[in-house]
Amino acid sequence: ACGGESSTSSEGTTAAAADQLKPNADLSQQTLQITVWDGYTPAELPQKVKEKLHVKDMKVTLHDTNEIAMTKLTAPGDSGIDVAFVSGQYAQALNAAGLLEPIHPELIPNLANLYPEATQLSYDKGNKYSVPYTWGTTGICYRSDLVKSEPKSWNDLLKPPSWADKKVTMMTTERWLALPALKALGYSLNTDKDDEIAKVKDALVAQKPHLLTYDDTTFGEKLKSGEAVMVEAWDGWCPTTDPKGNIKFVVPKEGSDLWVDTMVIMKSSKNKEAAHALINYILDPEIHSWAAENINYKVPNKAAMERVTIPKGSLLGIKPAELLNGESIIDLGQASTKYTRLSTEVTAQQ
Amino acid sequence: MRRSKLLFVPFWATYVFLYLPIVVLVVMSFNSGRSAYTYEGFSLKWYGELAHDDRVRDGLVNTLIVAAGSTVIATVLGTLLAVGLARHSRSKLLDAIALMPAVLPDLVIAIGLLLFYGLIALTLGLYSTVLAHGLFSMSFVAAVVRTRLANADTSLEEASRDLGAGPVETFIRITLPQLAPGIVAGALLAFTLSLDEFVIAYFTIGNTEQTLPIVIYSMIRFGVTPKINALAAILLLVSFTAVIAGQRMTKIGEARAQD
Amino acid sequence: MKSEVKARPVSRWRGRRLGAFVFLSPGVTYLIVLLLVPLALVLSNTVFQRGRFGGVVYEFTTENFERLVDPLYLGVVVVSLKLAALTTLVALLIGYPTAYVIAQLPRKWKTVALVAIVLPFWTNFIIRVYAWIILLSGPGLVNSLLGTHMELLYKQGTIVAGLLYSYLPLMVLPLYSAIERLDPQLREASANLGASGFTTFRKVTLPLTVPGVLTGCLFVFVPSFGNFVIPEILGGSKSIMVGNLIRDQFLKARDWPFGATLALALIAVLIVLLLAQAWAARRA
Amino acid sequence: MLKIDGITRRFGEVTALDNVSLEIGQGEFFALLGPSGCGKTTLLRIIAGFETPDAGTVTLDGDDLLSKQPNRRPISLMFQSYALFPHMSVAKNVAYGLERERLPRQEVKQRVGEVLETVGLSAHADRKPAQLSGGQRQRVALARSIVKRPRLLLLDEPLSALDKKVRADMQLELKRLQHEVGITFVVVTHDQEEAMSLADRIAVFDSGSVRQVDRPVALYERPRTPFVADFVGANNLFHGTAGGLDGIKTDDFGMLAGTPLEELEAGAKALLAVRPEKMELADESAARGLKGSVLDVSFYGGVSHISVDVPGRAKPVLVAVQGASSVEVGAKVKVRWKAEDAVIMAVDA
Amino acid sequence: MLKIDGITRRFGEVTALDNVSLEIGQGEFFALLGPSGCGKTTLLRIIAGFETPDAGTVTLDGDDLLSKQPNRRPISLMFQSYALFPHMSVAKNVAYGLERERLPRQEVKQRVGEVLETVGLSAHADRKPAQLSGGQRQRVALARSIVKRPRLLLLDEPLSALDKKVRADMQLELKRLQHEVGITFVVVTHDQEEAMSLADRIAVFDSGSVRQVDRPVALYERPRTPFVADFVGANNLFHGTAGGLDGIKTDDFGMLAGTPLEELEAGAKALLAVRPEKMELADESAARGLKGSVLDVSFYGGVSHISVDVPGRAKPVLVAVQGASSVEVGAKVKVRWKAEDAVIMAVDA
């Protein structure tokens, strides 16, 4: 939490003086280039945007991970990107690096559609430079028919019982690799204390022989096939809606995180009015609800969520208040290397 | 001379090893279910889905453009480089530098080029990837061609010079045909590597273009689906057709040359 | 007469220089602009500090090099060397006979066999790697066929298999190129002097194709050594390699200075290998 | 004994060997002589196992050779193009065959040393083939094949790149090997003198077929076919029809004196052959002989060849005399010979 | 005129050429003769531009040759190892040089056809070198270098793989080229007869140095150094000390008759040389001559060589007689010669 404070008040926001933007700019003179995860926006979005906003053109680049997006966005030279989709702590880092255009709320009337909770996220209180797109938490996803007892604690994953030995997976994206142990040990997700991180490391190294594998993307498949019985998972990617109905999700009793994927506008953009118009358009309940229905992630948009019919077993029903129980992950600046190091040290262990 | 039968064991083993996963991919592409592991019945629906996927089609076209362009650059420059290094240079350092792009991790090249293109404020596009792929492909071509130049009998080149051909003409008419199998092997390698290359393409391609590996990489994050298998199968089919057509063309070409 | 004697070395040199210029300048220019300059850009980072939020702060430091010698990283290097060496060895053992047989095939089959080596690679690297998961995973094909439940994935052996699968053509093609040009009479002479097929191979064919062997080994060893995708997908990230380390610094830790330092170390190892290769190839 | 029976080998349209049969005795020095491209190398390659015949058998002391792998045949072949191992030193090249027999190192070293001494290359033992001159390479190839002392030694033009002196030494050495070690030799050579002086018997080939197999003197003095008469040694040939026991009838020169090898039907086509050294150059005013004028005098060291243009003959008549000759170009002369020095043979229709 | 001046070439320890100087006239047929490895090929390669000398100059009609690129020299070299282009047919190989001169297609075709006819390979025009026999390959190499009709033609053992018949044809062809086209020839050959009969002048090399340059007959009959006497043609050599105008004094045989080439100081070391064909074989009871017994009789076609063991001499005396000889091995004989047939020369200390 303290990390969050320090970074929101850091050089980024203060240094980046807002451009004067014209509310009535001629959008037909502007084009849009966005970068986003594959499948994270509707395929027909560019077409619709062109029709609705009358921008000259809109193109979509896809990125696979936050990290790759960051590399492209932070490289010298003009990335050519107007709007980027990145997770909260990365938006925070981009802003700290002075790369983001402050959000002009007057150009995004649809901000009003957001849950109030979604305007008070610790990496960017007040949505000064980012607008949330989806949010969720991390927990244990498991096969209810294959576990002898339902997991309740992160320790069930960290020290799997014999029936789950070599049938559990963890994510390696470093902050999420540390999450179960941090929470199990009762530490903050944003700790930069060396002794705490050392303890986390011990726990993870001890866990390693009992793992099936590390897996950031296909853990759902492994559960379905029965190779794994318990996995660390983001809520939306835990296939609880599988017709067989034997996959369940639980947030362990020690607590978990609140992650947010956001939209940001690059300072280098030459189409800032159009960029704002795009974000505003996406916050339209009709458009935004598409994300919840198609990618199974909750959206922080009250109006949108109200349109969604929640299927049986879906985690879309988790309420914002519950989500806020999770600790927001924020960028740790220099100290974030400690987590890289942790990840390296754990995986390098033979 | 009779060849030892024993040698055919590793020979066939190699092909089985290379094709076993491919066969599995193709079979699973006809899976009616969504699972990558369990075959649930025959279906062509994944091919149907693929047919409507513009991203895949555009990616394929871009990939072929990049592979063809970079192979041309690499084959020409790499062959010249190989001959230059073998015949006109004694510098081991130059030898080593010429091999570096082939052996540096993709990522280092990718980051380097990203920085470089940024520094000179180049607007990225397909061509920036063509140049980047040309870089490592050239190095592969040069290395493969050099394995043929090693110990090569220089008296053929001498004979050509003696008969009045200048260095360039000798190169084209004598050296090049001698090197042909090496050049073909090198070009094949270059084309193949470019078709498959992801990291460098990712960092050097313009924001509006994607190559197939980039498309696939993002499609595959949730694991293999039969749609991706179908894509692999189609790629194989296209490759086989291209190769067979190529064979035919060379045969016709050779027949013509005989006349 | 005297002036001719003087004129001679100069103009001979000119002739040679012209050849060197014609053959070397295009490739060398390309290498300088697109390899050396970008590398210099990356490597210039090694002496600077990571910015607080990633990026580079242009303040001199030796910290990156101090970190480099940490036993943790050395351990990763050792594992990488081991896996890459094993991959190279196996690739050579099955790649050589394969290339050898291809080189002896009748002309029309030669091309077919050669193309068949690279054809699978015209699909896609990641798809092919995933195909191995289909084959080897718990519910995968091998286990179904054998009726077993062995865990075949996520082991160092699986990484080696994956690397082998990915880089075998890089072994076969240079070997083919080298073997193809051998004078068949040399093998005949050897047989005539009483050497068995194997002895002929060991004493004549192999030594004469050393340049191809060296190139093939380099082509397989180095990308194996620097690979990060296969340890991740097939090894389940349980054993990481140098490539993963570098990737993580650039893409996860956003610690470019340290990533560049690791890359520098890798390049140094490579240069040693490349120089050794160039030396051995020239000797052969 | 090496028995070659009915060997045929075709390369596409070319028939390199056409039903060749030969028997070569144990310890014999056998030479193959014939025009360039007549199939000599092909025959050696079949015996050594590098070429498979389309028909025929080859046996060595009764054992079928063709079914054996090349390295299992007790045969050394010296390749016409040497086929030296470029990556091995001269000594290593020569030692190669011995090492395959697992001989003790010391013995290998000694035998290699000896044979290099013999071929005069002791000083070059450590050089690579690329650092040798043409003749030196050929001697390495020779050394490499003789050092094994195989039962059968096949030499394909073994001395063609050597000067007379070295060649004479090598010839002596081959003879010595034949006598001391009892090796059977089959040697291809285009050098007739070499074949004549070395070989016990010579087979003359033409276009893939054997034309005559005989001892050297018999071959030279009693050629059985026009081809052999023409090919072996220089010869002056006259065409005509058989005309009894002591000559042939020709259109241009009337009756020419000679000795038929076998009885010929009167009127059958016949050929009369006189060796240049049997030709005598006589004064224009001599009683007998064909009139002509000296066209050219060539000095060949030990002998001189005088070409005499005889009206009525397309080719000049060749006369050999010892030493340098004093006759001048343009001189009018007569050429003549003794009836017993001229051979008459039948010409196949 | 080709002028070679002070050419030296070393390979590491080996001095392949040691300060060689030669002048070869326009249109001359010049032969290089010398033992295997004496530097002949190296000299041709320097003239053609594939080897750089460590010292010395080469000029052609006054123009410096060494500064010219090989392809700019008006010279054709026929390589000892042929160096045929394996990927081109025979016709293409031969046409290569002409095409470089951008001659009209029709002319190229015609000239290639002619030269292939000359070397007897018209039927093989479309084959690849790998499909040819050794001798056929050599003829392609020859055809390829002569078809260009360069000012200077360098031939390195051009006929070594050919049988006598084809070789004689080729020799005639070379002579014709020399006369009709006026090409200057420098030919390396180990075949002394060839050198003698073809060349206008011959240079005898030994270990990288020129020992004698002379017209064939002079070289044969008046060798100036013991090396030349021994190397060129067979010779019977006797060592002794100069003993006036008509012989040398020897330890074993007393005074031997001969003719000194130049005045020798009495008592200086001297060598007497008698050619085998100048040797006479006499009855044991003859008045003059050295006593001996017949060791061996070899038949060489036109001549026979008789080795006579003469007590007191390590090497047998060689006697050449025309035709087959009737003398028997073991016979007691005497060998003798005329004083004017024996050459006496000085021996360097």
Ligand SMILES: Nc1ncnc2c1ncn2[C@@H]1O[C@H](COP(=O)(O)OP(=O)(O)OP(=O)(O)O)[C@@H](O)[C@H]1O
């Ligand atoms: N590249 C080389 N390295 C070392 N020595 C060499 C090299 N080339 C030639 N020689 C040596 O130089 C000498 C002269 O060689 P050259 O080829 O000129 O001889 P040659 O007179 O042509 O002999 P031959 O009649 O046998 O062909 C030989 O002793 C040979 O071994």
Ligand SMILES: Nc1ncnc2c1ncn2[C@@H]1O[C@H](COP(=O)(O)OP(=O)(O)OP(=O)(O)O)[C@@H](O)[C@H]1O
């Ligand atoms: N691989 C081949 N393909 C086609 N023709 C061939 C092949 N090898 C040899 N020939 C032909 O077969 C014939 C016999 O060749 P071979 O090499 O046996 O001749 P040779 O008697 O050794 O001649 P030389 O004395 O010239 O070496 C030649 O006419 C040659 O052109």
Ligand SMILES: NCCCCNCCCN
């Ligand atoms: N790394 C951020 C975690 C949240 C999941 N977002 C991934 C988006 C891919 N659909």
Ligand SMILES: [Mg+2]
């Ligand atoms: Mg032959």
Ligand SMILES: [Mg+2]
């Ligand atoms: Mg030579």
